[in-house]
Amino acid sequence: xxxxxxxxxxxxxxxxxxxxxxxxxxxxxxxxxxxxxxxxxxxxxxxxxxxxxxxxxxxxxxxxxxxxxxxxxxxxxxxxxxxxxxxxxxxxxxxxxxxxxxxxxxxxxxxxxxxxxxxxxxxxxxxxxxxxxxxxxxxxxxxxxxxxxxxxxxxxxxxxxxxxxxxxxxxxxxxxxxxxxxxxxxxxxxxxxxxxxxxxxxxxxxxxxxxxxxxxxxxxxxxxxxxxxxxxxxxxxxxxxxxxxxxxxxxxxxxxxxxxxxxxxxxxxxxxxxxxxxxxxx
Numbered sequence: 001x002x003x004x005x006x007x008x009x010x011x012x013x014x015x016x017x018x019x020x021x022x023x024x025x026x027x028x029x030x031x032x033x034x035x036x037x038x039x040x041x042x043x044x045x046x047x048x049x050x051x052x053x054x055x056x057x058x059x060x061x062x063x064x065x066x067x068x069x070x071x072x073x074x075x076x077x078x079x080x081x082x083x084x085x086x087x088x089x090x091x092x093x094x095x096x097x098x099x100x101x102x103x104x105x106x107x108x109x110x111x112x113x114x115x116x117x118x119x120x121x122x123x124x125x126x127x128x129x130x131x132x133x134x135x136x137x138x139x140x141x142x143x144x145x146x147x148x149x150x151x152x153x154x155x156x157x158x159x160x161x162x163x164x165x166x167x168x169x170x171x172x173x174x175x176x177x178x179x180x181x182x183x184x185x186x187x188x189x190x191x192x193x194x195x196x197x198x199x200x201x202x203x204x205x206x207x208x209x210x211x212x213x214x215x216x217x218x219x220x221x222x223x224x225x226x227x228x229x230x231x232x233x234x235x236x237x238x239x240x241x242x243x244x245x246x247x248x249x250x251x252x253x254x255x256x257x258x259x260x261x262x263x264x265x266x267x268x269x270x271x272x273x274x275x276x277x278x279x280x281x282x
Contacts, residue, residue: 005138005236006124007229009178015232017177018249021262024241025255033254038087042096043163045076046202047145049104050161053111054119054146065108069101076100086252099204103163106208107200117147117156125188127229130222138229140181147186155192158182162201167211173199180225183217194218 015023025031049072053063079085080093121144127136146159160178162168173179179197186195195217203209243259244250253259 004136005233006141007127007138007232008141009181012181012229012232013177015235016228019244019247019253020235020241021243021259022249022253022255023236025258028236028241031255031258033084034257035084035086035252035254036082037252038085038091038096039163041076041079041082041085042100045072045079046100046103046163047161048072048075049100050107050145051119053104053108054116057114058116058119062113063108063111065105068104068108072100072104073097099208103202103204103208107202107210110210114157115149117149118144119146120144121147123185123189125185127226128188129226130219134226136226136229136233138233140185140229142181142185144182144185150196153196155186155190155195158186158195158197160197160199162199163204164201165204167203167209168199168201168213170213170215173213173215175221177225177228179215179217180221184219184222184225187217187219 011023011027014020014026026033049068052071053065053068056062056064056067076097077093080096122142123144124139124141127138127140128134144158145161148157148159150157160182179199183195183197187193197215197217199213199215201211201213203211243262250256
């Protein structure tokens, strides 16, 4: 499967849910982004801090909050030096660092030691139809934040961390693509029927909060996931890329200049043309 397409959650969601033209600019033309969001930088830095805590758990030690906070701050400070980083109104580097340390402290207050199987667990599995056995020339790949041992269970607990301005609705997970991919991958690897999962949401309210949503994923959505991957494969192969005007992803898009000139060549924009379109007029 060395030449097969590797579909991560972010890549599949970009094509199917967000904007296929943005997918093209990012993954096909590989043009340089015009801007990056402080929210993305913040979320990545929070994950860096949590990873330090999980590494400690894996070695059998308690959560070292100060180490986790230091890892977060160090990661964020590097990201804040990105010249294309854009802050939201009233945001400051100092405020983001304080907010992140507060979120990690709130998480640590509620965290209980768990036997860690792996942190930042990488996977790559073939895409197989559950009924026909058809195999796509594609792989599902990803990195799971945390795998935890469940006493008496053959399946690990899959834990994913989110940062959000508000609490999640449990209904958001009914058709959650990331949960579908992670559940499929773990069932394929561990040969189990169901996978327990927990999404932990670090809520960026004035008083930081931690929301934990526990659920189970079985094989019910495997055929749908298979067809979603196939649809993305066919669309990319046919050069079907177009803007998703008016979507929530338009605000702050990293490729807004290239997108604004899309109509100059809407039929499978050549890579060189895409790169030219991304250059703003001076």
